[in-house]
Amino acid sequence: MDETSDPFARIRRRLAELLPEYRLEAEPVSTTGLSQVFRAEDLRLHHRPVAVKAMAGYLAMHPGYRRRFLREIQLMTELEHPNVMYLIRASAADEDLLYLVMPWAEDDLRRRLGRERLDLAAAVDVVLQTARALDFAHDRGVVHRDVKPANLLFGAEGHVYLSDFGVAKDRTGPDLTVAGESIGTRRYTAPEVYSAGPADPDAPEAPAGPVSEADRAGDVYSLGAVLYHCLTGQRPFDQLDDSAAERAQREGDLTPVTLLHPHLPAALDPVVAKAMHVDPARRYRTCGELAHALAQTVGVTEAGSALPILRDIQERLRAEPPEPVAPAAVRAPGPRLLPLLAPVASLLLVAAVLGWTAFGPEDGGGSGVAAEETTGPEVEEEAGPTAPPPVTGDERVERRPVAGECTTDDEDTWVVVACDSPDAAEYYYRIVVNPEDPNPSQPDHDDASWLACGDAGATDFEYYWGDSTTDSDEAWDPETGVVYYIMCYQEI
Template identity: 85%
Template sequence: MDETSDPFAPVRRRLGELLPEYRLAADPPSTTGLSQVFRAEDLRLHHRRVAVKAMAGYLSMHPGYRQRFLREIQLMTELEHPNIMYLIRASAAEDDLLYLVMPWAEDDLRRRLARERLDLAAAVDVVMQVARALDYAHDRGVVHRDVKPANILFGAEGHVYLSDFGVAKDRMGPDLTVAGESIGTRRYTAPEVYSAGPADPNAPGVPAERPATDAERAGDVYSLGAVLYHCLNGQRPFDHLDDSAAELAQREGDLTPVTMLHPQLPAALDPVVAKAMHVDPAQRYRSCGELARALAQTVGVTDAGSALPILRDIQERLRTEPGERTELVRSVPAARPHWLHLLVPVLSLLLAAGVLAWSAFGPEDDGGGSGVAAEETSGEEVEEGAEPTAPPPVTGDEQVERRPLVGECTTDDDETWVVVACDSPDAAEYYYRIVVNPEDPNPSQPDHDDASWLACGDSRATDFEYYWSDSTPDGEQWDPATDVIYYIMCYQEL
C-alpha cells in the first residue's frame, strides 16, 4: 500500500523507524482529531498484541498539542492503579513524533453498547471499576474531564481500564486548554465543564498536592452518571435530540428517566442517575465512589460485588423460628465510641442459607431486568413471589422508619432509625458506608473494634452499628469457626 492510498502511511512509516521491535498491523487505525491508535505486535515478546497511540501528524509541530500529549504520558506514568490503563513504552519529549504504547484492549464500552445495552449486573460492575479509577485520580489532584464509553476499555475477564487523559487537568501544571476550545464530549460532559474556558492565569494558586475538591470532582461524577445512563438505556443521554437541543436539555436538566424507557428496571435507579447528572454540581454525589456505592446499595451488592441480603426480611424470618431470636443493637454515640454487643444465639448455617436465598441478582428477563435485592420497604410486607425493590428516597419533610441506605441520614432517635432527607433540620446522622462480611483482623476481640476501624475508617466515623452472630450466650467469647459479622453500618454525626 503506497502513501497515495494510505493517509496514515507517513505516521506508520515513522513509527516503524522509532519502534522497530513492534510490527504495526495493516488495517487502518482508529483515529480522532488529535491522535491515531494502531494495532501492533511486540516482536520481542512472543508477538504480544499492543496498541500504539501516536499524535496526528499535522499536530506534531504544534507546541501546545505536543505539551498536552506529553502531559498525558506523564499522567499515565504517575497514576498507577489497576483500573487505569498503563504504559509499556512512550516517546521522549525531543522525538519528532510523539507516541505511547499500551496493552491491546479487546473491546471498549462504546463498541459493546453499539451491540447491545448492558444488563444491570454488568452496568454496576463497569461503573464501580471506573469509579475506583476516578477516585484514585481525584485524590491525586487529577480530573479526567472526558469520561465516556470510548475511553472505557475491557481487558481479560471483564477487567475495566479508564484511558485517554488527553484533556485531563491536574494541579501539577497549567490548564492546557485554549480559548474557544470545548472540553470533553457533548452528552457525557457536564455543561459547566464542556463550555468552560481555560483557567484564569491570574487566579490564586492551589497547593499542588491537594486532592481535587468536590466541585472539581463534580464534572467526572456527571460523566460517570451519563455512562451509567447509556449502559442501562442502550442510548446516550439526550440521544433523541440534535446537538443544540441536547445542550439546552443538559443545562435545564431535562433527562428522560431510564425506567420510563425500560420499566422492567428498578424504579430506584432513576434518583441515582438524576442525582449524578444534576444540573447543579453541588447537588451531585460528592465523589464517583459515592455514586458507585449508592448504585450498589440500590441494587443490593457490596463494593466487592457480593450480594446484600434483604435485611429486614431475613430478620423477620429468623425471629419466627421457634427458640431462635436475632436482634440488631445500635451503638450509642459518645465522645469515645461505645461498642454494644449483640446477643444472637442462632445457627450460622441457617443464617447463611437465608443470605444465599436472597442473593441480589436473580434470573434476567427480556435481556434487561435483573433480580434486585432491596434493603427494605417502609413497613410494608412484600407479597410472596414479588420481586423486592429498593425503598424510595426520602425527600422534603418525609420521614420513614427503616434502616438507612448508604448516603442517607437519620434523626438521633435512640430506639430505631428514622430516615430523613439529609438537608432536613432533623437530620442528625449521615450513613456513609455499609460493609457486608467485613474482614475482622482480631476475631477474638469481643467488641470488634478492629473490624469497625477497617470497615468505617478512623477519620469519618462517629460510630457504627453491626449485625453479627455469636454462639455464646454472654457474648464474651468468639468462635471464628462458627461466628460471623454479617454487616457493619458506618455513620457520622452531622
C-alpha cells in the same frame, strides 16, 4: 501523497523506524481525524499484543498540542492504579512523532454498548471500577474531564481501565485548554465543564493535594452519564440534536432511566438524577459516593458480588421472555421516547425487592441512607415529561416513528400504526442519533448505517443528514453532508 491530503501518509513507516521491537499489523484497527491505532506484537516479550496509537503528523508540529500530549504521558506515568491504563512506551520530548504504546484491550465500553445494553450487575461493576480510578486521580490532584464509554477499556475478565487523559487538568500544572475550545464530549461532560474555557492565568497557583469538590463534580456528572448509557443502551439526551441537548443539559431535562426501561428498579432514577444534577453542589461529593449509593440501591457489595436478593432477581428475570432491542428514539421535533413494556411479574418482583432494600436490616445491603438522600421534592422536579401513549387497535398517527413502533408502506409520510394492525408493513427497531459516521471517506454512508443497525435482521435503513458547508436549501452533498440519525427497520 503529502500530509496536506493525508495526515497519516508516513505514520506506519515512521512507527516501524521508531519501534523496531514491535511488529505492526498492516492496517490500523481504527482511524479518526486525529489518530490511528494499530494492533502490534511485542517481539521482545513472547509476541504479546499491544496497541500503538499515533497522532496525525500535523499535530506533532503544533506547539500547543505537543505540550498537551506530553502532559498526558506525564499524568499517565504518575497515576499508577489497577484501573488506570498504563503506558509501555511513549514519545520522547524531542521525537518528531507523537505516539503511545499500551496493553492491547480487546474491547471498550462504546463498542460493547453498540452491541448490547448492559445488564444491571455489569453496569454496577463498570461504575465501581471507574469510580476507584477517578477518586485515585482526584486524590492526586488530577481531574479527567472526558469520562465517556470510548475511554473505558476492558482487559481480561471484565477488568476496566480508564484511559485518555488528553484534556485532563493537573491541579499543580498550567491549564493547556485554549480560548474558545470545548472541553470533553457533549452529553457526557457536565455543562459547566464543557464550556468552561481556560483557567485564569493570573489566578494564584493551587496548592498540591486533592482536588476540590467543585472540580470532582464534573467527573461525577460524567460517571453518572456513563451509568445512564449502560442502563438504557443510549446516551443521555440521545434523542436530541446538539443544540437541543445543550439546552436540556443546562436545564436538567433528563429522561428517567425507568421511563425507557420500566423493568429496572425505580430507585435507580434518583441515583442517576443526583449524579447528573445541573447544580454541581447537589451531586454526589465523590465518584466513590456515587458508586456506593448505586451498589446499595441494587443490592451489590462494593467488591462487585451480588447479594442473594439480587441473584434471585437476575435468575427470575432471565426466565422472562427477552425484551425488544433497546432503542435511541428521535425527537426532532416530535414526541418523546416511547416507553418499553415489561412483564407485570417483573415489576411486582422489583417492587418487592425495593421495599426490602429500603426498609430491610442494615447488614442485608439495604439502602436506607440512599433513600433518605434522594427522596423529596427535588426528585419530582428532575423527572421528565411522560412519553405519548402508543397507538393501538385501529389508531393511525402521522409522525416519525420511535423505536419499537410500526408504520405502513406509505411513501410520502410516516403513518404510525399498531404493530398487530393489518396495515403495518415496517417495524422500526432502532433509531440512532448522531451516529459514528465515516464521512467523507465513505460518501454514501451505507457502511455507517449497517454498523448502526447491527445484525438484528435489518431489512433496510434510512438516514437523514445536515450539510456541513451550507445553511441553504441546496441539495445535500454526500462529500460534505453529515448524517445526524439513522432509522433501522424490518419488513413485516
